[in-house]
Amino acid sequence: MKKFFILMLVLLVVLPPLPGNFEPFAKEVSDLKLIVVAADFSDAQHKKEFSGICDELFSENGQSLNRFFKEASSGTIKVSQGPFLRGGWVRMPKPIIYYAQDNENSFDIRCHEMIDTLIREAVKNGLDFEEYAKSWSQPPCVCIVVSGGCEGYTNFPKDDGFWPHMSMSSVNIDGKTVEFLYVLVCEEQSVNSTASQVMAHEFGHIMGLADLYDYDCGGPFKEGDCGYPVTCFEIMAARHKGLGMSGFHRERMGFLRPVVVGQSGTYDIPPITSNANGSYLIVPIEGTKEYLALEYRKKEGIDAFWGGIPSEGLLVYKIDDSVAYRHRFNSGDENNHYAVEILNPGKTPWHENACYSIESGHTVASPKTDPSTLPFDKNYTKTVTLEVISGLGPALKVRITIIPKENIFFSMDRNWAVTGDLHKTCFKIRMFNKGSSPVVLDCDTQVFGEKTFDLGPDEGKGALLLLSYPKDKLKERVVEKIISVESENQSFTFKVLLRNVYFVMDYNSNGVIEEEDLLKIFSSLNNKEMKYDLDGDGVVGYGDLIVASRYVGIRYK
Structure with a gap:
C-alpha cells in the first residue's frame, strides 16, 4: 500500500503549479545551483564517499546529471553544486526502518520528519541558505541522498523503503521559514538504474516535466498490470537502462x-x-x-x-x-x-x-x-x-x-440497378472517394455474385464497377446480392437490388407489358412500392410512368 500511497503523493506534487506558489523553473534557467545533503543511518550505513555522490551529479565528464542536461540542452543548462556542505554524510538519530516503514498513515509524516532533521543538521554543518540566495534567485533546490537502497532493492521487509520522488517542504531556521523544492534519491538503485539516472528523472520534475509512465491503472487494466506508453527511450518514463530524452x-x-x-x-x-x-x-x-x-x-x-x-x-x-x-x-x-x-x-x-x-x-x-x-x-x-x-x-x-482520408460513398441509383434489355445485362455501380478520379474496373461478363474489392490509396481511390447478371436468372422478379467494399481502415457492405424492368412492370404476370399493367401500378401516384421507382429519384411518380411506357408491348416470355 505504501508504494501506491507514495506514488499518489508524487502525482500531487510534481505537476505545475506547485504548492506555495512555486512554478517549474523557466526554460531560460542556465545554471541551476543544487544543494546536496546526504542522510546516513545506523542500520543502513553509506558505502560511497560523499565526494563520489557529488561526482555522479556534477562531473563534467562521465555520465553525470550535469552532463546529461548539458548535452540534452546543447549546453544551455548547467547543473552545479550549491553551498559546500562540511562533513558529508549526516547521521540520522533514528534507524532507516523507522523513517521508511510501510505504514500509509505515517510514512509521509516520518519521511518529512527525516527531511526536517536532515536539513537542520546540515545547517549546523555549514549549509547557509542566505549565502545560497546570493547566487540563486529561485527557490532552493535540494538533492537528498539516503544511504542504502530504495524500496524493492534493500533488505527491508516487503514494501518498506524510500521511494524516489520530488516534492516541496519547509524548515524553520532561526525563526525564519525556508521553503524549498527537493528530490529524494537513494545511494543504491536497482540493477536497471543508477543514482544519477534517477536523479535526472526527478530533476526533470523540477524543470516542469511530468512522468511519461502510466500511474493510472484504471480502465481495462488490472491492478498491477499497468500499460506503459513510453519506456526505455525517455528519462521521464519507467525505470530502465538507457533512456535518453525524447x-x-x-x-x-x-x-x-x-x-x-x-x-x-x-x-x-x-x-x-x-x-x-x-x-x-x-x-x-x-x-x-x-x-x-x-x-x-x-x-x-x-x-x-x-x-x-x-x-x-x-x-x-x-x-x-x-x-x-x-x-x-x-x-x-x-x-x-x-x-x-x-x-x-x-x-x-x-x-x-x-x-x-x-x-x-x-x-x-x-x-x-x-x-x-x-x-x-x-x-x-x-x-x-x-x-x-x-x-x-x-x-x-x-x-x-x-x-x-478515404471517404467512400456510393452512387448506384439509390442502391439498385435496372436492366431492361435481355442482351445487356451489365449494370453499373459507381464508388468513389472525394477528391479523386474514378478508376474503371472490367465488367464481369459471366456471373454476378458476392464481390470483395480492396481500394487502397495506391490503386486509386475510386472505381466505376460494372457487374453483370446471367440471363438464365432473369426469371426472378427481384434479385438481392451483397457487395463488400474494403477501403483504407473502412469496410462497407451494401445490398444491390438487381431488378428486371419487364418483371417489375408485368403487373398481371402474363409475359407482356401492357397499358393495363401501367394503369394498375400508377393509378395512384402516391404509390409507396419503391420497386416502381424506375428513375431512382426516391419517389414513385410521373418520371417512372414515362420510363415504364417505353416497355409497353414487349413480350418477354
Missing part, C-alpha cells in the same frame, strides 16, 4: 524547434541527440488535435548513457493534445489511450524494439499496419504513412506520405 520533452524545454511536415516528401532526419534542425518532425493529423512525432534515435551522446538505448532507428510517437499529457484518457475502454505513447512494432513490453529501421525489419507505419498511424479521433481528414528507406547512418531517410 524530442517531445526537448521541444517543451525549448532545446529544439520541431519541423512541421504538412505535405508528402522524403526527409533526412539527423539523430535527436544533435538537437539539429530537422531532428524532430511533427506531422499533424488534419481534423484532430493529434499528431505524429518522429525522431531518429542513435546510440550516441546521452542516448549512450547508462547502458544506452536498446535499439536504433526511427521512433514514432502518437501525441494527442486534447489530453493532458501526464494522464491517460479514461472515458470508456474503447477510447482508452494516452496523451503520449510510442508506436511499438516490436511488441515488446518495454519497447526495446520500438524503432523502425531496415535492420530491424520494421520499416513501414501506416493506417493498415499494427501499430497503426491512425489517430484516436475518428474525425480525421487525412492519413499518414511512414517508411524508412535507408540504413542506419549519420541521418535516417524517411518517406512521409500524407493523403486525404
